[in-house]
């Protein structure tokens with residue numbers, strides 16, 4: 001096989017610590033099958049689920065003998081498989097679920113995805129920004145809108161500086177809500193403020209329930225909660241949610257088994273909603289994509305980049321993602337260009 005048929009890729013063939021298992025040898029460039037597109041990747045986004053699959057977190061099995069990690073990315077369509085219009089060649093796109101039910105994700109020079117998972121990237125959005133979108137912006141969209149309109153409602157987003165949390169703050173503002181968010185340090189507060197949060201509470205140094213009561217002027221003033229840590233935040237949720245409120249939770253640990261105040265929640269018709277972006281209804285994915293496109297075109301979405309790494313440092317990027325120290329997205333930058 002000659003050099004032109006090979007691509008740079010980061011991959012692993014066993015689960016474990018990033019620096020022990022991720023390798024960087026060239027592999028053959030894959031070609032698009034029916035209904036697929038081949039994308040020249042310019043940026044690849046790291047998500048916690050990518051590092052969880054790689055490490056085997058919670059007993060997640062390794063589903064393919066060799067895995068190129070990362071669901072999210074952005075680039076340009078270079079060729080198309082049968083059944084896909086050749087008009088798509090040259091299109092700037094952002095990718096979602098690139099490594100969902102398939103072995104090779106976006107941590108490589110090329111990625112193959114079903115055509116519908118390569119979404120037009122507006123010209124005002126860079127590839128690095130496009131690589132931030134898939135998992136975080138779609139999860140946040142679902143969490144904010146799954147239980148109906150939030151116009152004129154009060155939404156609590158826990159962890160408003162997190163990748164998902166920050167987009168959730170932005171979606172909730174976009175949807176016309178008053179947004180209260182929690183953070184744990186000053187740099188996070190700045191990012192939450194830039195996203196449009198109306199009120200920011202430091203959940204480590206302040207009494208969250210008391211602050212929410214002051215802000216809302218009611219004992220229970222929150223209509224919706226978008227939550228990053230259900231077990232830890234359940235007592236606050238129970239104390240502040242209004243009748244007919246809802247909690248949309250998108251993160252959990254394998255040993256989470258919180259004691260649910262069932263009667264207290266039931267007396268107020270509280271809806272406990274779980275979310276996994278990969279299995280959420282197709283209509284919800286399409287609704288998220290529609291709104292992401294509209295918001296991008298309007299220049300209404302902000303993207304927080306914590307740090308960019310070259311492809312040769314995917315392992316370091318995974319370790320930063322897992323450290324809890326990154327504020328914003330960790331991105332693999334394969335060649336920044338607009």
Ligand SMILES: NC(=O)c1ccc[n+]([C@@H]2O[C@H](COP(=O)([O-])OP(=O)(O)OC[C@H]3O[C@@H](n4cnc5c(N)ncnc54)[C@H](OP(=O)(O)O)[C@@H]3O)[C@@H](O)[C@H]2O)c1
Nearest residue numbers: 048139158159161162163164184229232250251275276277
């Ligand atoms: N269900 C899904 O579809 C889905 C989709 C995306 C992500 N996730 C999961 O959601 C989690 C976050 O993902 P991410 O990409 O947003 O990660 P991230 O960028 O690291 O953000 C997590 C944020 O949550 C904050 N946080 C942690 N515990 C908190 C608490 N008790 N109260 C308030 N804030 C808290 C963290 O800050 P501090 O620790 O400093 O407070 C951090 O700002 C991960 O476990 C990920 O696997 C699930």
